[in-house]
Amino acid sequence: MKMRRWFSLSATLSYALLAIGQLAGQSSSLLTLVKTNRLLDPRSGSVLSPAAVLIENGKIKEVGAPAQLQSHAPAGVRIIDLGGATLLPGLIDSHTHLLLDVIVPPEAEIARHSNGTFAPGLLLAVAESPAKRVLQGAQLAREDLESGFTTVRNLGHSGIDGDAALRDAINAGRIPGPRILASARKLIALGTYVQSLNPAISQAIIEQEFLLVDSPDRARQAVRQNVFYNVDLIKVTVGDDISVPELAAVVDEAHRQHLKVAAHATDTASIQTAIDAGADSIEHGNQVTDEQLKQMRDKGIFLDLTPTFFGRFIMKITEPSIVMSPALRASNADSAARTQKRYPELVQRVLKSGVRFAAGSDMCWFYPGKTRGQASAATLVNLRDAGMSPLDVIRAITTNAAEMLGWQDRIGAIEPGKFADLTAVAEDPVADITELERVRFVMKDGQVIRNDFATNSANR
Numbered sequence: 441m442k443m444r445r446w447f448s449l450s451a452t453l454s455y456a457l458l459a460i461g462q463l464a465g466q467s468s469s470l471l472t473l474v475k476t477n478r479l480l481d482p483r484s485g486s487v488l489s490p491a492a493v494l495i496e497n498g499k500i501k502e503v504g505a506p507a508q509l510q511s512h513a514p515a516g517v518r519i520i521d522l523g524g525a526t527l528l529p530g531l532i533d534s535h536t537h538l539l540l541d542v543i544v545p546p547e548a549e550i551a552r553h554s555n556g557t558f559a560p561g562l563l564l565a566v567a568e569s570p571a572k573r574v575l576q577g578a579q580l581a582r583e584d585l586e587s588g589f590t591t592v593r594n595l596g597h598s599g600i601d602g603d604a605a606l607r608d609a610i611n612a613g614r615i616p617g618p619r620i621l622a623s624a625r626k627l628i629a630l631g632t633y634v635q636s637l638n639p640a641i642s643q644a645i646i647e648q649e650f651l652l653v654d655s656p657d658r659a660r661q662a663v664r665q666n667v668f669y670n671v672d673l674i675k676v677t678v679g680d681d682i683s684v685p686e687l688a689a690v691v692d693e694a695h696r697q698h699l700k701v702a703a704h705a706t707d708t709a710s711i712q713t714a715i716d717a718g719a720d721s722i723e724h725g726n727q728v729t730d731e732q733l734k735q736m737r738d739k740g741i742f743l744d745l746t747p748t749f750f751g752r753f754i755m756k757i758t759e760p761s762i763v764m765s766p767a768l769r770a771s772n773a774d775s776a777a778r779t780q781k782r783y784p785e786l787v788q789r790v791l792k793s794g795v796r797f798a799a800g801s802d803m804c805w806f807y808p809g810k811t812r813g814q815a816s817a818a819t820l821v822n823l824r825d826a827g828m829s830p831l832d833v834i835r836a837i838t839t840n841a842a843e844m845l846g847w848q849d850r851i852g853a854i855e856p857g858k859f860a861d862l863t864a865v866a867e868d869p870v871a872d873i874t875e876l877e878r879v880r881f882v883m884k885d886g887q888v889i890r891n892d893f894a895t896n897s898a899n900r
């Protein structure tokens with residue numbers, strides 16, 4: 441627990457409300473026993489079968505054989521029987537954007553008015569009322585939770601304090617959603633993301649979404665501005681316009697505030713800046729070299745893989761929403777073919793290097809026909825197509841992610857003392873990782889969010 445939290449009035453109030461909410465929701469039964477056929481421990485890969493989890497006041501009290509736990513539980517314990525399901529820890533999406541829901545623009549707009557598919561959607565989001573935006577975020581947060589993501593790390597693009605406000609509303613029991621680690625405004629150098637804005641209002645637009653870093657002093661000030669909104673970590677975008685001393689100032693100030701630093705870095709030079717400045721995680725890391733992976737391993741820096749555009753994924757998102765010319769279709773297929781080789785190669789080198797890794801969806805897109813949770817799960821399953829074993833995929837979004845967040849004492853595994861955040865799927869996810877796209881049971885804090893198994897048995 442971070443000391444500064446104890447001095448924060450809003451955080452203290454949140455905890456008090458959370459406690460009241462839990463009492464109201466669980467007054468009839470503080471003890472719950474979840475029984476299931478199989479329980480997967482992602483860390484060891486071992487399976488306990490049959491298995492049971494005893495839950496008290498939102499936390500895991502005991503894990504073991506059903507008969508043994510039932511004998512410890514008092515009469516009247518609430519029993520949830522998941523039948524033949526496989527129980528997993530609650531999933532962690534360590535890189536998401538709950539306050540961004542970009543619709544891929546029409547081809548003509550991409551060609552004439554922007555440098556890519558991201559910019560018009562981003563500007564639209566920034567121009568919207570923060571109130572409207574945070575309510576959209578509330579919907580996406582609920583959808584993430586319903587798909588089994590009981591914890592997410594929101595890395596920027598959320599207005600000045602949108603993700604922090606969303607986190608507090610969820611913690612207060614006002615709306616359903618995952619645990620959120622909020623980073624508020626992303627630290628960037630001028631010229632990243634938005635360019636050529638109306639000069640009369642450009643500063644005001646940029647400050648809705650970003651904090652500019654152009655010196656070590658400004659870097660420290662930016663961290664403190666985010667601390668004012670009670671962030672859980674700092675997100676910074678690293679390009680060739682941010683120097684090592686500037687980024688080192690971000691890291692030093694963040695660490696003084698007991699906050700980790702997640703650094704967006706994709707090209708080799710930016711990744712080196714992030715390593716040299718001592719960032720805690722490198723997001724994306726597409727062009728990381730073997731030598732850099734070794735440096736990261738030795739310094740304990742996490743690589744947060746974002747398999748968002750692995751294979752043909754972006755095609756799946758764009759095809760239903762825009763009419764494409766044969767030329768655009770061909771160029772998209774071309775880049776898909778190129779990444780088809782690049783990402784498996786990256787994943788193999790990461791696995792071989794021994795660097796600590798996690799994975800995040802980086803979802804910020806409207807994916808027609810899918811909820812945000814379904815879309816996020818689908819991106820993470822892409823790791824399998826890049827050659828990652830199902831068990832490593834599961835580790836990347838449970839135990840490994842918890843360590844990257846610094847929350848390994850509370851989430852990421854089904855162990856006594858941790859939050860009762862659980863998911864379950866019908867079949868064996870190690871045999872078929874796409875099971876993660878069909879999470880049928882979700883529990884957060886000991887409260888059932890979804891239980892399709894119960895619905896099925898009632899209908900039979």
Ligand SMILES: [Zn+2]
Pocket residue numbers: 535536537595802
């Ligand atoms: Zn991102």
